[in-house]
Amino acid sequence: MTTLSAEREIEHLMTLHPKGFDLSLDRVTRLLERLGNPQDRLPPVIHIAGTNGKGSCAAFSRALLEAAGHLVHVHTSPHLVNWHERYRLAAEGGGKLVDDDVFAEAISRVAEANQGQTITVFEILTAVTFVLFSEHPAEAAIIEVGLGGRFDATNVIKRPAVSVIMPISLDHEAYLGDRVELIAAEKAGIMKRGCPVVIGAQESDTALQVLIETAERLDCPTVVYGQDFLAFEENGRMVYQDEDGLMDLPSPRLPGRHQYANAAAAIAAVKAAGFEIGHRAAERAMTHVAWPARMQKLTQGKLVDLAPKGAEIWLDGGHNPGAGIVIAEALAEQEEKNPRPLVLISGMINTKDQTGYFSAFKGLARHVYTVPVSSSDAGVPNDELALRAEEAGLSAEPVSSVASALMLLRDSWDGPAPRILIGGSLYFAGAVLAENGTPPT
Known part of the structure; x- marks a missing residue:
């Protein structure tokens, strides 16, 4: 179209x-x-x-x-x-x-x-x-x-x-x-x-x-x-x-x-x-029922191809503490069915409670890569977002893009294939779908 x-x-x-x-x-x-x-x-x-x-x-x-x-x-x-x-x-x-x-x-x-x-x-x-x-x-x-x-x-x-x-x-x-x-x-x-x-x-x-x-x-x-x-x-x-x-x-x-x-x-x-x-x-x-970027499993696309082999990738645009809680609960259910290490790739905007969102994943996520939200003027700088994740008790590091995070994971990962949650903002989720080549239809 x-x-x-x-x-x-x-x-x-x-x-x-x-x-x-x-x-x-x-x-x-x-x-x-x-x-x-x-x-x-x-x-x-x-x-x-x-x-x-x-x-x-x-x-x-x-x-x-x-x-x-x-x-x-x-x-x-x-x-x-x-x-x-x-x-x-x-x-x-x-x-x-x-x-x-x-x-x-x-x-x-x-x-x-x-x-x-x-x-x-x-x-x-x-x-x-x-x-x-x-x-x-x-x-x-x-x-x-x-x-x-x-x-x-x-x-x-x-x-x-x-x-x-x-x-x-x-x-x-x-x-x-x-x-x-x-x-x-x-x-x-x-x-x-x-x-x-x-x-x-x-x-x-x-x-x-x-x-x-x-x-x-x-x-x-x-x-x-x-x-x-x-x-x-x-x-x-x-x-x-x-x-x-x-x-x-x-x-x-x-x-x-x-x-x-x-x-x-x-x-x-x-x-x-x-x-x-x-x-x-x-x-x-x-x-x-279908609803893109709400616990959407990504199984193909340009970004998916960059991930560690066998990785399970989820995309969710939830962006506030309440959403963080239900997403974390959904991932905990997945963990019960099929245990995998969880890694977050997160981008957020400055009108949201970033620390509150990340707090939901304490004890569940092994590491957070923070990236800029280039599709919004209100995007939180990735280094600042990493500090918010650390305030919530998570291990975090800023990277330049989702692609960079996935390649870093692929090149350094050792152990069972990870479960990856990409999210933190609907703007960010939309940019990910566009870059992955899988826009909503």
């Missing part, structure tokens, strides 16, 4: 408008009015907020609906390699990333409607989501919140079929607050009076209380993980349970015990949105 036209349109927008976030709904509301309010002409919307697990919930929701034969649009952010990844349009046999010419035309049309007014690029691209999703037929639209919830540009949907709040932890404190209850209140801002709400597994009782109280105040029919639905492992399979009974399903294709809870939230969300999901469709969804 050529990306030239749409990329050129977006690059032009970035010269005119700020690239970052400016939390307010006024600008995007004004623009959508000029476009005829396409957000009011969408199929039933599954709107997903949370600190961690939003993308996985979206992936499971898509897999469930498509397995049941429904046409589904999906909007996620950020992208990993190409902007097109944010827009998956419904198609027979499974949704497809938006064609470049369709995408470029929609961007041009939205930018023209904005008439040069001050606006963020994310707001323009969110308006593009609504234009595309309103003009192409589908039976459902899955829309992931970009940042927060209350003032996120996606939060102009008046009557979502369901609002989903995935696990909440500290992240984006500069925008959302430095206490988990403040962040929970921001995420809860996507709830709409009388509309169904699904609350995924929460690690914080304080966050859970804020979410439940908000849903009650808005008279939202609400189901809560651990109370109204749950999932657990039994005999190597996943059992999902809610008021309708049990479903005995294959373990999710996405590795890690945390994916049981993410899958459960998606099943609950799809049902709350009014869709029937039979046992056969749920089985197919668990075995076919």
Whole structure:
């Protein structure tokens, strides 16, 4: 797929408008009015907020609906390699990333409607989501919140079929607050009076209380993980349970015990949105779900070829302490099944708690190679990142690139083939997929 036209349109927008976030709904509301309010002409919307697990919930929701034969649009952010990844349009046999010419035309049309007014690029691209999703037929639209919830540009949907709040932890404190209850209140801002709400597994009782109280105040029919639905492992399979009974399903294709809870939230969300999901469709969804750069096993590509022979390579874009914990738990599960020495190759950006992320791997990772994140202006210098890893109690050293780290490992490794985790940032994970020659499709 050529990306030239749409990329050129977006690059032009970035010269005119700020690239970052400016939390307010006024600008995007004004623009959508000029476009005829396409957000009011969408199929039933599954709107997903949370600190961690939003993308996985979206992936499971898509897999469930498509397995049941429904046409589904999906909007996620950020992208990993190409902007097109944010827009998956419904198609027979499974949704497809938006064609470049369709995408470029929609961007041009939205930018023209904005008439040069001050606006963020994310707001323009969110308006593009609504234009595309309103003009192409589908039976459902899955829309992931970009940042927060209350003032996120996606939060102009008046009557979502369901609002989903995935696990909440500290992240984006500069925008959302430095206490988990403040962040929970921001995420809860996507709830709409009388509309169904699904609350995924929460690690914080304080966050859970804020979410439940908000849903009650808005008279939202609400189901809560651990109370109204749950999932657990039994005999190597996943059992999902809610008021309708049990479903005995294959373990999710996405590795890690945390994916049981993410899958459960998606099943609950799809049902709350009014869709029937039979046992056969749920089985197919668990075995076919795909979500790049979230515990993605890399088995081929230019970078893979540089690794020590027999190495097992995982890629994950998780970037905060909460994500570090679930990734470390997933790797610990792999260690139980197939013991191997674990090595991290990490790149992070300066808005994240780097030491908190690394702390999750203490006692699990043998060594950390830190590398710069060349795809982001906010990348932490590799020598500074090595110090953060050492603060967390890990052995670390800075190197110039992922390729250098893999070659160093290959040339010096002695012993059982290692397990390698490449991660620490979605920007970094995207750059790795591009360099490896395996971008999302």
